[in-house]
Amino acid sequence: MKTxxxxxxxxxxxxxxxxxxxxxxxxxxxxxxxxxxxxEFEKNKIVERLVEPDRIFTFRIPWVDDKGEVQIxxxxxxxxxxxxxxxxxxxxxxxxxxxxxxxxxxxxxxFKNALSTLPMGGGKGGSDFxxxxxSEREIMRFCQAYVTELYKYIxxxxxxxAGDVGxxxxxxxxxxxxxxxxxxxxxxxFTGKGFEFxxxxxxxxxxxxxxxYMVNDICKQHNIEFKGKTVAVSGFGNVxxxxxxxxxxxxxxxxxxxxxxxxxxxxxxxxxxxxxxYMCELxxxxxxxxxxxxxxxxxxxxxxxxxxxxxxxxxxxxxxxNELNLEDAKKLVANGVTIVxxxxxxxxxxxAAEFFVEKRIIFAPGxxxxxxxxxxxxxxxxxxxAHIYWSEAEVDERLHQIxxxxxxxxxxxxxxxxxxxxxxxxxNIAGFMKVAKAMIGQGVC
Ligand code: GLU
Numbered sequence: 001m002k003t004x005x006x007x008x009x010x011x012x013x014x015x016x017x018x019x020x021x022x023x024x025x026x027x028x029x030x031x032x033x034x035x036x037x038x039x040e041f042e043k044n045k046i047v048e049r050l051v052e053p054d055r056i057f058t059f060r061i062p063w064v065d066d067k068g069e070v071q072i073x074x075x076x077x078x079x080x081x082x083x084x085x086x087x088x089x090x091x092x093x094x095x096x097x098x099x100x101x102x103x104x105x106x107x108x109x110x111f112k113n114a115l116s117t118l119p120m121g122g123g124k125g126g127s128d129f130x131x132x133x134x135s136e137r138e139i140m141r142f143c144q145a146y147v148t149e150l151y152k153y154i155x156x157x158x159x160x161x162a163g164d165v166g167x168x169x170x171x172x173x174x175x176x177x178x179x180x181x182x183x184x185x186x187x188x189x190f191t192g193k194g195f196e197f198x199x200x201x202x203x204x205x206x207x208x209x210x211x212x213y214m215v216n217d218i219c220k221q222h223n224i225e226f227k228g229k230t231v232a233v234s235g236f237g238n239v240x241x242x243x244x245x246x247x248x249x250x251x252x253x254x255x256x257x258x259x260x261x262x263x264x265x266x267x268x269x270x271x272x273x274x275x276x277x278y279m280c281e282l283x284x285x286x287x288x289x290x291x292x293x294x295x296x297x298x299x300x301x302x303x304x305x306x307x308x309x310x311x312x313x314x315x316x317x318x319x320x321x322n323e324l325n326l327e328d329a330k331k332l333v334a335n336g337v338t339i340v341x342x343x344x345x346x347x348x349x350x351x352a353a354e355f356f357v358e359k360r361i362i363f364a365p366g367x368x369x370x371x372x373x374x375x376x377x378x379x380x381x382x383x384x385x386a387h388i389y390w391s392e393a394e395v396d397e398r399l400h401q402i403x404x405x406x407x408x409x410x411x412x413x414x415x416x417x418x419x420x421x422x423x424x425x426x427x428n429i430a431g432f433m434k435v436a437k438a439m440i441g442q443g444v445c
Contacts, residue, residue: 003028010051017100019321022350023107024051030428038436044444046436053080053106054087056099057153061127063145066135075146077125077153077161080106083438084114086157087123088374090164093142093171094320095130102126104321105164108345109374111431112367117405118378123159125150131166132288143174151179156187156385162377163192165320168238168283169204173197188384191377200380201392203373206399208242208318210372211343213403215314216250218339218362221411221421227251229338232312234258235319236290239343239370241279243316244270256307258319259290263307266299311335317347326351333359342366353424360420368406368427375402
């Protein structure tokens with residue numbers, strides 16, 4: 001495989017998609033050696049087929065705001081690859097959403113879902129609609145308008161959307177309600193639904209919980225005690241919330257959370273029910289700021305700064321892609337960080353990720369660390385298909401096992417000759433091998 005040639009061709013064919021190219025480059029560099037040991041991959045043009053989504057839907061979303069004015073946003077669904085199962089992946093509503101973002105997320109999702117051990121293909125969707133400052137009614141009308149177009153392309157065995165940045169249980173509920181009205185079926189189709197209408201126990205917590213299960217397994221693998229470690233988390237949304245709660249439960253101390261306005265440092269730890277609930281309150285306020293936390297709990301607030309300048313043992317980017325750059329990585333390493341685990345998708349820039357690996361810092365990529373979210377979504381699909389509900393304990397046990405299996409795969413494929421476990425390489429190879437074998441098994445199509 002000639003990685004640089006493939007990347008050059010992709011760049012020429014799809015100009016202006018830097019996030020997508022970044023995600024492809026990372027995977028191809030990791031799998032190059034193993035790819036060359038399998039002539040059947042080259043013969044079947046697996047990589048050339050994998051870097052193009054099966055199809056992309058782009059559509060206009062007209063809706064009416066509270067003032068009665070017509071607003072227009074762009075909607076997308078990228079059905080990336082269904083070699084392993086129905087397209088599966090979240091929906092992002094954020095002003096930065098464009099095709100490059102969604103192609104990168106769909107590409108990542110394909111490998112992440114393969115790694116999950118469950119039967120899911122990869123997809124992603126969303127819109128450049130920003131929920132910030134919108135009323136609940138506006139959000140509902142927008143979700144309904146989005147689904148009015150999307151419903152034609154999705155289904156329980158075809159493509160199953162869920163949440164992502166800007167899309168939580170409330171938005172999934174609004175989308176699913178309209179989907180049911182249009183299709184007259186109650187087959188699930190969306191995951192992350194309310195518990196009263198088919199949602200799974202633990203789905204809201206699962207991404208953050210799964211991430212901490214993974215970090216805990218990483219600690220065990222390296223004979224490190226997770227208990228007592230200080231942790232910096234970025235973001236204050238659903239993922240940050242779940243990670244903060246589970247890290248606290250397992251005895252670590254989360255001292256930072258952040259927002260677009262800056263970060264807070266709470267030396268006492270973000271470790272009480274009141275503080276966890278306040279994170280939800282901040283998120284639901286729709287203002288996208290974290291500063292009020294500092295005022296309420298007497299913590300420090302650093303305007304316009306990122307939490308990576310703080311001395312901590314474990315860093316968990318939980319907000320958005322490329323939120324931790326080389327400069328941040330250097331600060332963390334200078335301050336003696338032990339583990340960096342991406343909980344957001346591609347939370348680190350390529351340079352930052354390479355720097356961690358070069359310095360032999362334990363570094364785990366998003367597609368392994370945040371896999372608990374989509375895995376719990378698949379557990380929701382199973383419950384819906386079988387018309388049953390599992391208890392919180394049952395879901396948690398399954399989630400635990402899935403994260404353990406992902407960790408084992410990363411170690412199997414990522415162990416370097418010097419004993420360093422390259423989790424990036426391990427996750428990419430394990431995910432790729434499964435997708436590649438599934439594609440070959442189903443012929444050229
Ligand atoms: N958006 C989440 C992810 O990036 C969850 C996707 C899902 O549950 O389908 O994996």
